[in-house]
Every structure is written in structure tokens, then in C-alpha cells.
Amino acid sequence: MSQYADARRHLEQKLHQLTNRVANIEEDLRIKPSADSEDRATELENDEVLQQLGQGSLAEVTQIREALARLDAGTYGTCSTCGGTIGTARLAAMPGATTCLNCAL
Numbered sequence: 001m002s003q004y005a006d007a008r009r010h011l012e013q014k015l016h017q018l019t020n021r022v023a024n025i026e027e028d029l030r031i032k033p034s035a036d037s038e039d040r041a042t043e044l045e046n047d048e049v050l051q052q053l054g055q056g057s058l059a060e061v062t063q064i065r066e067a068l069a070r071l072d073a074g075t076y077g078t079c080s081t082c083g084g085t086i087g088t089a090r091l092a093a094m095p096g097a098t099t100c101l102n103c104a105l
């Protein structure tokens with residue numbers, strides 16, 4: 001049960017960081033564009049960057065939530081393709097990995 005305690009702690013920390021980041025991004029995106037056209041162009045560029053960042057973070061949040069769900073279900077660390085064990089090195093590098101290295105290749 002405690003085999004993946006470190007992984008869970010990492011995932012929960014990361015999830016916390018990401019949800020904070022996404023919340024901040026959403027906050028920034030809500031700020032109204034200014035009337036000045038030059039400022040506005042810069043703000044639109046920033047918004048695009050923020051939106052991309054936000055989408056990347058959201059995808060990561062989904063991945064982490066799924067990994068935590070697998071931890072709860074006791075299927076964490078099991079390859080979803082071959083049913084084998086996912087190596088701990090791989091999980092350390094990619095805590096959200098759902099397949100073993102062989103199946104990922």
C-alpha cells in the first residue's frame with residue numbers, strides 16, 4: 001500500500017501547484033482588454049500564451065487526477081496495455097504513466 005506513497009505525495013503536490021497556476025491564469029484572462037489599441041495587441045498576445053499554458057496545465061491536471069484515481073483503485077504502476085508492472089524509474093520520471101516502457105515504445 002505504501003509502495004507508492006512518494007508517488008502519491010508528488011502527485012498531490014504537483015496537482016496543488018497546477019490548480020493554483022490554472023486559477024491564476026483564469027484570473028489573468030478575465031482582466032478586461034484596455035481601450036488603447038497598442039496595449040490591446042500586446043494583451044491579446046499575452047492571452048494566447050496564457051491560454052496555451054492553461055491548456056497544457058489542464059491536461060496535466062487531468063493526467064495527475066487519473067494517476068491518483070489509479071492509486072486509490074490499486075491499479076497504479078500496472079501497465080494498461082500488457083498488465084505488467086511499470087518500472088519505478090519510469091514512474092519517478094513520469095508519475096502519470098499508464099503503460100510500461102515496452103508498451104510505450
Ligand SMILES: [Zn+2]
Pocket residue numbers: 079080081082083084099100101102103104
Ligand atoms: Zn506494458
